[in-house]
Amino acid sequence: MIWPKFKDWIDERYDIAGLKRLAKRKLIPQHRYDFLYYTGGITLFLFILQFITGMLLAFYYIPHIDFAYESIIDIVTKINMGWFFRSLHHWGAQLCIVFVFIHLFGTLLVKSYRKPREFLWVTGFILLVISIFFGLSGYLLLWDERAFAAVRVATGGAGALPFVGSFIKIFLRGGVDVTGDTLTRFYAFHVSILPVLSLLLIGIHLLLVQYHGMSTPVSLEKNQHKEEPFFPNVFYKDMMIWLVVLGVVVTLAILLPPEIGKKANALAAPPEGIKPEWYFLFMLETLKFFPGTILGFNGETIAILCVSIGIFFFFLIPFLDRKSNRNERSPVFTVIAVVYILYFITMTLVGFFN
Amino acid sequence: MKYFIRILFAALTILSFSFLAFAEEKIPVFPEKPVEVYTIYASLAVFWFAIIGLIVVIKMKLNEIERIQKLGIDKEDPHAHRLE
Numbered sequence: 383m384i385w386p387k388f389k390d391w392i393d394e395r396y397d398i399a400g401l402k403r404l405a406k407r408k409l410i411p412q413h414r415y416d417f418l419y420y421t422g423g424i425t426l427f428l429f430i431l432q433f434i435t436g437m438l439l440a441f442y443y444i445p446h447i448d449f450a451y452e453s454i455i456d457i458v459t460k461i462n463m464g465w466f467f468r469s470l471h472h473w474g475a476q477l478c479i480v481f482v483f484i485h486l487f488g489t490l491l492v493k494s495y496r497k498p499r500e501f502l503w504v505t506g507f508i509l510l511v512i513s514i515f516f517g518l519s520g521y522l523l524l525w526d527e528r529a530f531a532a533v534r535v536a537t538g539g540a541g542a543l544p545f546v547g548s549f550i551k552i553f554l555r556g557g558v559d560v561t562g563d564t565l566t567r568f569y570a571f572h573v574s575i576l577p578v579l580s581l582l583l584i585g586i587h588l589l590l591v592q593y594h595g596m597s598t599p600v601s602l603e604k605n606q607h608k609e610e611p612f613f614p615n616v617f618y619k620d621m622m623i624w625l626v627v628l629g630v631v632v633t634l635a636i637l638l639p640p641e642i643g644k645k646a647n648a649l650a651a652p653p654e655g656i657k658p659e660w661y662f663l664f665m666l667e668t669l670k671f672f673p674g675t676i677l678g679f680n681g682e683t684i685a686i687l688c689v690s691i692g693i694f695f696f697f698l699i700p701f702l703d704r705k706s707n708r709n710e711r712s713p714v715f716t717v718i719a720v721v722y723i724l725y726f727i728t729m730t731l732v733g734f735f736n
Numbered sequence: 737m738k739y740f741i742r743i744l745f746a747a748l749t750i751l752s753f754s755f756l757a758f759a760e761e762k763i764p765v766f767p768e769k770p771v772e773v774y775t776i777y778a779s780l781a782v783f784w785f786a787i788i789g790l791i792v793v794i795k796m797k798l799n800e801i802e803r804i805q806k807l808g809i810d811k812e813d814p815h816a817h818r819l820e
Binding site: 455458459465468469614615618619621622625626628629632633636639640641642 | 763764765776780783790794801805
């Protein structure tokens with residue numbers, strides 16, 4: 383009895399039926415690459431999961447150099463189900479970044495970035511950068527020796543950039559070295575600045591998807607293909623995929639809970655075999671290609687500069703790929719996309735098994 | 737022989753204590769009590785059964801929707817008479 387009354391009460395005030403009609407009117411093309419549409423939905427779901435588990439962890443985490451590490455041990459050992467939510471947050475983050483990459487590389491291969499969707503690419507790319515920075519800032523919050531050393535290397539790498547590198551390094555660290563100020567700063571980034579920015583960008587990204595509709599690959603654009611309504615068909619499929627993803631995250635969280643190392647000590651030598659998070663490995667392996675000095679210049683600076691130029695070119699692809707913008711096939715940019723993807727995967731694997 | 741055994745025993749004792757002293761204390765990131773471990777794995781199995789069950793229900797619902805859509809009886813008839 384209460385539910386129909388509540389439904390009427392809402393219907394009198396808001397046009398829910400209109401929203402339903404709108405969802406039914408939204409059509410999703412069906413073709414052999416349509417599985418890529420679901421990668422965006424999975425990323426969104428993992429973002430939501432991260433927000434929820436992150437809020438739960440924030441109740442108990444203490445962002446202070448003397449208590450951060452101890453508070454995480456308390457979360458894992460004393461708080462009811464604390465170990466599970468920490469592990470869920472860890473694996474949710476890993477899978478979220480994996481799916482952001484899959485979504486981005488999928489977009490690159492089927493050229494969904496082409497006119498008029500350039501701004502969708504821009505917001506998606508910024509969301510990838512934000513996700514990576516989410517990962518880096520969250521990694522330091524553990525305040526163990528591995529996290530400490532990895533953040534020191536990552537922020538030190540940013541410092542090698544010419545002109546702005548020193549400013550970026552000091553801005554990120556809150557000083558010349560990784561200290562308690564860095565922890566406070568990274569905590570602020572992780573729980574306030576980055577969530578607000580990501581919510582804003584996700585909102586814009588979703589609005590743009592609704593505005594432009596779903597993109598179809600150039601090769602299939604001229605073919606007649608079937609379409610199905612977003613609601614309820616695609617929505618139900620999304621639900622099924624989200625359930626599987628939830629199951630995978632929960633299973634990983636239970637079977638492979640992340641370890642906690644020794645407490646960070648700025649004066650101690652970094653532990654052996656230190657590696658950054660997997661999404662930085664391709665960069666680390668690239669740096670190894672470069673010698674210490676090249677024509678009298680610092681090799682690391684040149685390496686960081688080359689990587690930055692590569693990433694900047696990647697970002698500009700929608701504006702450079704003129705053929706795709708005219709809805710013509712552009713094999714050159716397909717080759718470029720494949721090279722980028724293969725390079726990223728190979729270097730990450732090399733870094734992982736090295 | 738006696739001295740050798742004593743020295744060996746002393747060396748082994750010192751070594752074993754030194755290993756214990758330098759052994760890295762691992763922080764338990766997963767409950768260690770057997771009953772808790774059993775409960776967690778049993779819950780995981782139930783969780784997967786629930787997920788599979790929900791997927792089956794959603795899939796059946798989706799099949800029904802698609803069947804109705806194929807028949808074309810899901811659309812509203814704009815000329816249908818309204819009940820006064």
